[in-house]
Amino acid sequence: MKFVFTGCVGSGKTEAIKTVSDIPVISTEAIPTDYLSKKTTTVALDYGELHLSKNNKLELYGTPGQRRFSYMWEILSKGASGFIILVNHQRENPLDDLDMYLENFSKYINNNLVVGITHTEDVIRITKELTMYSEHLKKYNFSAAVLPVDARRACNVITLLQALTLSIEEKL
Amino acid sequence: MISNNKTFTKIIEKQLLNLVSNFPFIEEAVIVSSDGYVVANSKTNNKCIEKVSTMGSSMISLADTMTAELKMGRCVNLITENESGLVVIIHINSDLKIITVTRKVSQLGMLLTSTKKYAAKIRESIN
Numbered sequence: 001m002k003f004v005f006t007g008c009v010g011s012g013k014t015e016a017i018k019t020v021s022d023i024p025v026i027s028t029e030a031i032p033t034d035y036l037s038k039k040t041t042t043v044a045l046d047y048g049e050l051h052l053s054k055n056n057k058l059e060l061y062g063t064p065g066q067r068r069f070s071y072m073w074e075i076l077s078k079g080a081s082g083f084i085i086l087v088n089h090q091r092e093n094p095l096d097d098l099d100m101y102l103e104n105f106s107k108y109i110n111n112n113l114v115v116g117i118t119h120t121e122d123v124i125r126i127t128k129e130l131t132m133y134s135e136h137l138k139k140y141n142f143s144a145a146v147l148p149v150d151a152r153r154a155c156n157v158i159t160l161l162q163a164l165t166l167s168i169e170e171k172l
Numbered sequence: 173m174i175s176n177n178k179t180f181t182k183i184i185e186k187q188l189l190n191l192v193s194n195f196p197f198i199e200e201a202v203i204v205s206s207d208g209y210v211v212a213n214s215k216t217n218n219k220c221i222e223k224v225s226t227m228g229s230s231m232i233s234l235a236d237t238m239t240a241e242l243k244m245g246r247c248v249n250l251i252t253e254n255e256s257g258l259v260v261i262i263h264i265n266s267d268l269k270i271i272t273v274t275r276k277v278s279q280l281g282m283l284l285t286s287t288k289k290y291a292a293k294i295r296e297s298i299n
């Protein structure tokens with residue numbers, strides 16, 4: 001199955017794929033001219049693989065986050081079975097970030113979606129914050145699990161991928 | 173960062189204008205940063221070239237990734253031969269790439285040589 005990680009710059013797409021991939025990740029990083037707090041940014045794609053079980057290999061693609069690379073969003077979305085939108089909770093308007101990727105990927109998502117909220121380790125009442133995202137998704141008729149995830153932690157990323165796999169399998 | 177430095181941009185722009193005036197079959201020459209921003213352009217007010225240049229930065233990055241995977245080192249130049257034109261992309265340094273475009277499909281040799289020559293010139297002039 002082909003899964004696509006998308007979401008805004010610094011939400012942890014590249015990191016998440018690196019964290020769980022069973023193969024050395026193929027990445028296309030460049031030094032950013034604008035996001036000076038980041039060392040590198042993705043300019044074409046990330047690619048990794050994860051073997052969930054003997055017969056279940058996930059092909060993990062990461063998109064660039066920046067809008068000027070949106071032609072890559074189209075290219076990478078073709079034939080994808082599921083989408084993971086990562087949202088950096090520490091950004092100023094995380095719901096606007098979420099909207100931007102929902103809008104741009106809606107024609108491919110087909111309700112095969114999970115949303116991972118990153119950078120939440122300092123949040124005290126996480127459940128309340130997660131509800132905010134769930135309700136937002138419902139408002140736009142997306143049914144998707146929303147989970148807190150630290151892209152640096154394999155168990156978190158795997159949980160997210162399992163949630164997506166399950167929701168896809170349930171529909172079959 | 174790079175793109176805000178005016179004198180730097182002026183130097184590169186001048187080289188690009190020299191390139192297209194010395195080799196008139198070249199329709200357009202652009203310098204793009206490795207993260208997809210147009211730094212200088214031989215033609216002003218061509219909107220389409222911005223998107224194309226960003227694509228060029230993705231392509232050469234992907235080509236580098238591919239050649240590294242094959243243990244062939246960095247990609248030296250990327251050529252796309254198309255039904256009605258040619259595009260060449262060459263690294264100037266780790267931050268900057270040059271992209272040249274022609275409609276003359278018979279001019280691949282000249283396009284490559286001239287683009288390489290000016291990539292080297294620009295590299296020297298900004299060092």
Ligand SMILES: Nc1nc2c(ncn2[C@@H]2O[C@H](COP(=O)(O)OP(=O)(O)OP(=O)(O)O)[C@@H](O)[C@H]2O)c(=O)[nH]1
Nearest residue numbers: 009010011012013014015041042065118119150151
């Ligand atoms: N503190 C914290 N850091 C995180 C978390 N998740 C990811 N990170 C870090 O945030 C950064 C994310 O960077 P990338 O993985 O390059 O982000 P990206 O989404 O691929 O960004 P672009 O390719 O530029 O669009 C990395 O340094 C991660 O280690 C988290 O939950 N908490």
Ligand SMILES: [Mg+2]
Nearest residue numbers: 013014041042
């Ligand atoms: Mg990335």
